[in-house]
Amino acid sequence: MTAFALLTRTRPGKDRxxxxxxxxxxxxxxxxxxxxxxxxxxxxxxxxxAGTVTALLGPSGCGKTTLLRLIAGLERPGAGSxxxxxxxxxxxxxxxxxxxxxxxxxxxxxxxxxHLSVAGNVAFGLPRGPERGRAVEEALTLVxxxxxxxxxxxxxxxxQRQRVALARALAPNPDILLxxxxxxxxxxxLRVELRAEVAALLRRLGVTTVFVTHDQExxxxxxxxxxxxxxxxxxxxxxxxxxxxxxxxxxxxxxVGEANVVPGRGxxxxxxxxxxxxxxxxxxxxxxxxxxxxxxLALDAGDAWEVEQIEFYGHDTLYVLRGEGGxxxxxxxxxxxxxxxxxxxxxxxxxxxxxxxxx
Amino acid sequence: xxxxxxxxGSARRAAGVRGPLWLWAAALVIAALFAxxxxxxxxxxxxxxxxxxxxxxxxxTARPLANTLLLALSVSAASAAVGTLxxxxxxxxDLPLRGMWRVVCPLPLVLPSFVAGAALLAxxxxxxxxxxxxxxxxxxxxxxxxxxxxxxxxxxxxSFPYVYxxxxxxxxxxxxxxxxxxxxxxxxxxxxxRRIVWPQVRGAVQAGTLLVFLYVVxxxxxxxxxxxxxxxxxxxxxxxxxxxxxxxxxxxxxxxxLAVAGLERASAHRALARLAPGGxxxxxxxxxxxxxxxxxxxxTAVGAGxxxxxxxxxxxxxxGLAGAGSGFDRTSVDVAALGEPALNTVIAAVATAVVAVAxxxxxxxxxxxxxxxxxxxxxxxxxxSFAVPGLLIALAVVFMAxxxxxxxxxxxxxxxxxxxxxxxFGVQALRxxxxxxxxxxxRLEEAAQTLGAGRLRRLLRIDLPLMTPALAAGGGLVLLxxxxxxxxxxxxxxxxxxxxATRIWxxxxxxxxxxxxxxxxxxxxVSAVLTWLLVIRNSExxx
Numbered sequence: 053m054t055a056f057a058l059l060t061r062t063r064p065g066k067d068r069x070x071x072x073x074x075x076x077x078x079x080x081x082x083x084x085x086x087x088x089x090x091x092x093x094x095x096x097x098x099x100x101x102a103g104t105v106t107a108l109l110g111p112s113g114c115g116k117t118t119l120l121r122l123i124a125g126l127e128r129p130g131a132g133s134x135x136x137x138x139x140x141x142x143x144x145x146x147x148x149x150x151x152x153x154x155x156x157x158x159x160x161x162x163x164x165x166x167h168l169s170v171a172g173n174v175a176f177g178l179p180r181g182p183e184r185g186r187a188v189e190e191a192l193t194l195v196x197x198x199x200x201x202x203x204x205x206x207x208x209x210x211x212q213r214q215r216v217a218l219a220r221a222l223a224p225n226p227d228i229l230l231x232x233x234x235x236x237x238x239x240x241x242l243r244v245e246l247r248a249e250v251a252a253l254l255r256r257l258g259v260t261t262v263f264v265t266h267d268q269e270x271x272x273x274x275x276x277x278x279x280x281x282x283x284x285x286x287x288x289x290x291x292x293x294x295x296x297x298x299x300x301x302x303x304x305x306x307x308v309g310e311a312n313v314v315p316g317r318g319x320x321x322x323x324x325x326x327x328x329x330x331x332x333x334x335x336x337x338x339x340x341x342x343x344x345x346x347x348x349l350a351l352d353a354g355d356a357w358e359v360e361q362i363e364f365y366g367h368d369t370l371y372v373l374r375g376e377g378g379x380x381x382x383x384x385x386x387x388x389x390x391x392x393x394x395x396x397x398x399x400x401x402x403x404x405x406x407x408x409x410x411x
Numbered sequence: 412x413x414x415x416x417x418x419x420g421s422a423r424r425a426a427g428v429r430g431p432l433w434l435w436a437a438a439l440v441i442a443a444l445f446a447x448x449x450x451x452x453x454x455x456x457x458x459x460x461x462x463x464x465x466x467x468x469x470x471x472t473a474r475p476l477a478n479t480l481l482l483a484l485s486v487s488a489a490s491a492a493v494g495t496l497x498x499x500x501x502x503x504x505d506l507p508l509r510g511m512w513r514v515v516c517p518l519p520l521v522l523p524s525f526v527a528g529a530a531l532l533a534x535x536x537x538x539x540x541x542x543x544x545x546x547x548x549x550x551x552x553x554x555x556x557x558x559x560x561x562x563x564x565x566x567x568x569x570s571f572p573y574v575y576x577x578x579x580x581x582x583x584x585x586x587x588x589x590x591x592x593x594x595x596x597x598x599x600x601x602x603x604x605r606r607i608v609w610p611q612v613r614g615a616v617q618a619g620t621l622l623v624f625l626y627v628v629x630x631x632x633x634x635x636x637x638x639x640x641x642x643x644x645x646x647x648x649x650x651x652x653x654x655x656x657x658x659x660x661x662x663x664x665x666x667x668x669l670a671v672a673g674l675e676r677a678s679a680h681r682a683l684a685r686l687a688p689g690g691x692x693x694x695x696x697x698x699x700x701x702x703x704x705x706x707x708x709x710x711t712a713v714g715a716g717x718x719x720x721x722x723x724x725x726x727x728x729x730x731g732l733a734g735a736g737s738g739f740d741r742t743s744v745d746v747a748a749l750g751e752p753a754l755n756t757v758i759a760a761v762a763t764a765v766v767a768v769a770x771x772x773x774x775x776x777x778x779x780x781x782x783x784x785x786x787x788x789x790x791x792x793x794x795x796s797f798a799v800p801g802l803l804i805a806l807a808v809v810f811m812a813x814x815x816x817x818x819x820x821x822x823x824x825x826x827x828x829x830x831x832x833x834x835x836f837g838v839q840a841l842r843x844x845x846x847x848x849x850x851x852x853x854r855l856e857e858a859a860q861t862l863g864a865g866r867l868r869r870l871l872r873i874d875l876p877l878m879t880p881a882l883a884a885g886g887g888l889v890l891l892x893x894x895x896x897x898x899x900x901x902x903x904x905x906x907x908x909x910x911x912a913t914r915i916w917x918x919x920x921x922x923x924x925x926x927x928x929x930x931x932x933x934x935x936x937v938s939a940v941l942t943w944l945l946v947i948r949n950s951e952x953x954x
Contacts, residue, residue, distance in 0.1 A: 126857050150860040157861040163854040167876045176872070177862030217858075224862065 076137015077102050078123065078228055078260055083132035085118055092118040094284035095132070100277070102137075103258040105251070106289075107275025109265060111307070115284040116264045120230050123262060124157050125150040136227065156221030156259075157230040161237060162213040164205040170216050171201030177224040191223040192216075194253065211242045218250065222257070229254070229261040235270065247273055268308050272296070280304050296345075298333055302409045305343045312349070312381050316342035318408050326375060330401040336408035343406050346370065349383035351391060354398025357381065359391050373399065430781030437773040442789040444770075445796050445834050448807035449665060455810070456662045466659040472642075476663055479641040482562055482634070483627040489567040491620040493712055494574025495612070499604070500705055502582040502952065504696045512709045513579065517572040517947050519716030521939040523895040523912070525632020526931045528565045529919035530720035531556060532636060533727055536924065540723050561637035568716035570626050574619035579952035581615035582608065600696060621675035628668050629800035631898040636919065642667075643802050647898065650806055661803045672798030721935065724928040731925025749914075749930060756910040756934075759825070759900075760893040763832040764886035767840040770833060771885075775844035780853075790841065797838040801899035805831045809903050828903045835899060836892045843885025847878035884945055891941040894934065 078100040085093040092115045100106045108116040121127045123134060125147055134142040141148050156177075164173050174188045192198055195215040205213060214234050221229060234250075235243040251274045254261050265271050271278045272292040279289040280300075288300040299305035302313050316323040318336030323329070325342050327349060336342075351371065360380070361372035369389045373381045381399060391397055466472065501512045519527075535541045535556055556564070585608065593603040631643040642664040649657040698705050732746070774793065778786045796804065808831045812822040821827045851874050859869045875882075897912045904913065911934045918927035 124857070124861055126860070150857070151863045151865050153861075155861050157858065159854045159858060161854075163852065163858040165855055165859070165873060176859065176864070220858075220862065230861075 076135075076139075078262070079135045080119075080123070081133050081135070083119070083122060083134065084130045085115075085122055085127055086130055087118075091284050093122065093129075096281075096284070096286050097132075098279055098286060098289060100260055100262055102260050104276045105254050105261040105263060105274055106277045106279060107263045107265060107271035108279050108281060109268060109271040109275075109308070110281035112266055114281045116266075116281050117232055118284075119281070120157075120232055120262060120264050123228070124155055124230055125153050154224075154227040155230060156224065156226035156228070158214070158217045158221050158232065158234045160233045162205075162217040162234075164213055164216055164220070166205055168205075169201060170197070170203045170205060170208070173205065173216055174201070174220045174223050176220065187223060191219040194222065195219045196249075210238050211246055214238070214246065222259070227260060229259045231261065231263045233264055233266065236266075243270075250274065272308075278308075280307065282307075297404060298407050299343065302341060302343075305407075305409075310346050310382060310384070312344040312346065313341045313409070314344060314379075314381070315411065316340055316408060318342075323408050325401070326379065327381070327399045327401050330403075331405040333405040333407055337410055339411045340408040341411050342408045344381075344401060345403065345406070346382040346384040348401060348403025348406070349381065349399050350402040351383055351385065351397045351399060353396075355396045356398050357396065359393060359395045359397060362389050362391075362393060364389055373397065430777055430783075430786075434773055434777055434781075438777045438786075438789055441770055441774055442792045444830075445793050445837060447811070448804045448831070448834055449796065449799055451807045451811050452658065452661055452665060452803060455807075456658045466656050471656060472660055472663055475640055475642045475645045475660060476667075478559075478639065479628060479643075479664070479667070482559065482566070482639065482641065483624050485559075485563055486566045486570060486627045487620045487624045489563070490571040490574050490623045491616055493567065493571040493708075494619060495578050495616050497571070497575050497709055497712060498578035498582050498612075498952075499608075500708060502579050503608075504698050504705065505702075506698065506705055506709075507702070512713075513952060514947065515713050516575050516579075516709060517950065518713065518939070518942075519569045520572045520946065521935055521942045522569050522717060522720060523632070523897065523934070523938070524566060524569050524626075524630055525636065525897050525912075525919075526724070526915060526935065527569045527716070527720045528561070528633035528636040529915065529927055529931070530723045531561065531565055532919065533924045533927065534719070534723040536922075539924075540726055557637045558639050559637075562634050562639045564715070565633050565637070566627050566630060568712070570623045571712060571716065573622040573626065574616055576950055576952065577615035577619045578612055580950065581612045583952045585611055618675060621671055625668060625671050625675065625798060628664065628671065629802070631800070631802050632916065643800060643898070646802060646806065647902075650902075654810070657806065661806060665799050665803055668798045668800060669795055672795065676794075721932070724931040724935075727924045727928030728932050729928075731929055746929070748926075749911075749933065752909045752911050752914040752930065753933060755908055756894055756912070759828060759832070759910060760890045762825075763829050763836070763893045764840070764890040766829060767833045767837050767889045768844065768882050768886045771837055771841040771844050772882075774841060775848045779845045779848040793841050794838045796834045797836065799835070801831070801835045801896050802902065804835050805899035805902035808834075823903070823905050825905055825908065828900070828905065828908075831899050831903045832889075832893050832896065835896070836889045839888040839892060840882075840885035843881050843888065844878070847881030847885070848874075850881065851877045887941055887945045891938060891945065894941075895938055 080096055080098050083093055083096045084091065094115070096115075096119060098106075108119065110116045118127065122129055122142065125142060128147045129142055129144055131144060133140060136153075140146075141153060165176065168176065170192070171185075171188050174191050175184055178184050178187055188201060189198065192201060195218050197212065197215050197219065200208075200212070200216075205216065208216065217234065218231075235246055238246065247270050254274070263271075263274050265274075275292060277289060278292050278295050280287045280295065282303065287304050288295060290298075295304070295308055299308060305311045305313060314325050314327075316325040316330070316336075318332070318338055318340040320332075320335045322331050323336055323340060323342045325344065327344065330342055330344060332342075347368075351373075357373040357375055359371055360374040363370040363372075368384055368386045371383045371385070371389075371391065373383060375381065383399060497512075497516050500506045501509045501516060506512065533539055589607050589611070590603050593607045594600075598606060629643065630641075631647060634641045635644050635647065642660050646657045646660045646664065649660070771793065774786075774789055778790050805828075808827055809823070812818045812824075812827055821830075855873055855877070856869050859873050864872065894910075895912065897916055900910055900913050901916065904910070909917075911930050915927050915930045915934065918924070918930065
């Protein structure tokens with residue numbers, strides 16, 4: 053196998069595993085799983101289009117890792133099924149064991165085999181043969197670790213370990229790649245760097261990928277599609293832009309970004325709120341709550357709101373405003389602060405059509 | 412079909428049974444094998460009918476039982492006192508050379524008790540070291556030390572480390588701030604120990620003392636050499652011509668041992684409660700004018716438990732090598748004749764270690780990975796076999812091979828001996844194997860699985876390499892115990908199969924002191940290396 057093979061998704065001739073059927077979408081239907089009485093995954097139906105990256109986003113304990121383990125075949129579903137293209141991978145009666153699936157997985161702390169060298173780790177999933185050494189080196193090159201094969205995993209930094217884990221998962225040329233919060237234990241700067249790199253790599257390779265994270269930013273950067281989970285259920289699955297601008301409910305709205313959710317009076321085209329009219333993407337009932345993203349609020353001189361708190365971030369400034377009734381609003385504006393502490397301002401909505409939720 | 416499976420599933424969960432069925436099947440078979448000897452002991456005592464049962468409550472058992480309890484209680488009390496005192500001296504005071512004493516105090520563990528007993532007898536025997544040293548001084552050497560006091564001295568000298576090790580670890584782990592706070596609140600040195608230190612250390616001392624009790628109750632070699640009649644000597648003596656009596660005594664012995672082991676387990680849990688680790692660097696108690704007297708304590712204890720016996724044995728061995736006598740003489744020694752027993756010892760011990768590790772592995776997976784009450788029960792079966800004296804296990808397997816139809820091909824064979832050893836010492840391998848299994852992160856196996864590795868490949872490439880240190884340690888402990896085991900070897904060895912332990916024993920009984928000395932030095936040297944590597948070096952109190 054060569055890097056070219058990886059990039060173009062041609063199948064190497066010497067692969068010992070059974071020839072896979074043509075790549076297909078990864079689909080779960082009505083999938084459920086319980087730990088004892090706790091329903092970790094509850095009636096989950098998702099579809100991951102072949103060759104794309106889907107981010108699975110949710111707070112810790114929402115069942116996203118369990119869903120990933122179900123897809124990997126490490127757990128047996130209590131109900132529902134998992135399919136890849138025309139092949140059924142899991143049902144409550146029959147689970148294709150993980151070693152018989154063409155799935156690569158990157159674990160949270162890498163789970164590198166401590167007694168094997170970096171090259172030994174990457175080679176683990178490859179068939180024996182003259183091609184093996186070259187395939188290992190190419191996989192390491194792919195993740196920017198060329199020439200590090202002889203090192204021991206314990207001598208690597210956290211970021212390098214995750215790169216090795218990624219190379220190990222990619223080397224056998226899997227149909228589906230699963231990543232379980234691979235950057236969770238890295239320091240923030242490194243996490244930002246690595247996620248951009250991995251996002252680019254995954255897009256280039258075109259592997260069907262499910263990426264689990266609890267970090268909204270990470271999900272948006274990496275996922276072509278983002279699936280939000282909470283308490284074992286899927287709340288919404290959509291491309292990042294749509295998820296941000298048109299979240300399905302109040303919880304999703306606040307989970308995927310900063311949000312003001314204020315009471316309003318809905319209508320066919322717009323809703324009336326404390327900051328005046330806000331255009332709606334779809335009609336809303338009379339009694340509703342309207343989503344106002346802080347960056348869509350514009351401040352002018354006025355007297356309805358008082359600047360209570362200013363947080364200057366360099367590229368922009370966050371204002372916390374207090375209304376006459378004690379209610380608070382967050383507003384974000386580019387550049388340095390233009391209003392001082394205690395200054396009185398007026399607020400208006402200046403953004404794309406937004407959404408309202410039933411109150 | 413589906414409903415049947417879910418029914419079985421819920422029944423298994425209700426019984427605390429988790430994990431794959433094939434693992435359970437393997438583990439159940441193994442645990443059953445471990446239970447066989449004790450099961451046979453009990454079954455035979457009951458089915459032999461009125462005979463054994465009537466002996467059980469007759470005067471014939473009262474005296475050996477009383478002797479056993481008297482000795483065990485005395486040695487336990489003495490060991491507790493000596494072990495605790497030494498622990499406090501080496502960990503909390505300004506005792507000179509305390510760093511060295513911390514290493515040296517546990518060393519009497521390397522001496523099998525029957526070797527220490529034989530050394531004492533050899534020292535006071537005519538022509539022995541005691542005469543050589545005392546006579547020129549115009550003192551008369553004691554003619555013979557025997558009976559209760561002989562057994563008491565020897566057993567206390569070699570078993571106090573069972574108390575010393577946990578007590579020292581505990582005292583060393585106590586934050587000095589506790590003691591300092593007590594002193595600042597106006598409590599004196601002794602008062603601080605009694606009110607603050609002792610309550611914290613008591614659990615560890617109790618656990619260690621129960622181990623000593625178990626050790627003494629199970630002991631056969633020392634009491635036999637000293638001519639002190641206990642349950643174990645009576646089992647041994649009566650096994651051939653009064654089997655019902657032997658079984659009745661054996662049953663009492665087994666019950667006593669298991670009861671004590673149960674107590675030890677219960678108390679060990681309390682003793683394990685950890686305090687803030689590390690912070691033992693505090694002020695030390697200044698011994699002042701007691702320093703000289705205090706220094707004598709470890710010198711005496713280690714002297715009696717290790718140095719003196721080794722000097723005596725080496726002296727006899729050296730005399731034999733130097734050729735003080737010739738031919739069939741009790742002071743002569745044939746070095747070449749040691750080769751075979753040494754080889755036999757290695758064969759039996761290595762085979763036992765390998766079999767033990769292999770056999771307990773499925774159990775270790777079950778208890779560590781899947782837990783639950785049922786798995787805990789299997790662990791208890793294996794642990795219980797360790798508490799039952801080796802003498803009884805060997806007695807049971809030998810009689811089984813003799814009496815149960817179809818098993819006679821095993822009678823007095825090496826596999827039978829190894830089976831008895833494995834049953835007796837298996838728990839040492841099990842505990843280490845459990846540690847080993849626990850060190851293998853399950854995600855490593857899952858990672859291997861997603862990379863296409865089947866069950867066998869995962870075991871060979873991932874689990875076993877990662878568990879090797881723990882498995883080697885467990886196998887090493889079994890090796891060490893097997894080498895030192897006397898009564899089981901005496902009872903269950905094939906005819907003519909002599910090990911170092913049985914050679915030392917026979918030489919001691921027949922008075923071939925030079926032979927005994929040399930064989931003992933060899934055995935103790937090997938045992939010392941293993942004990943250092945596996946037990947003392949890893950002990951908590953040295954951290």
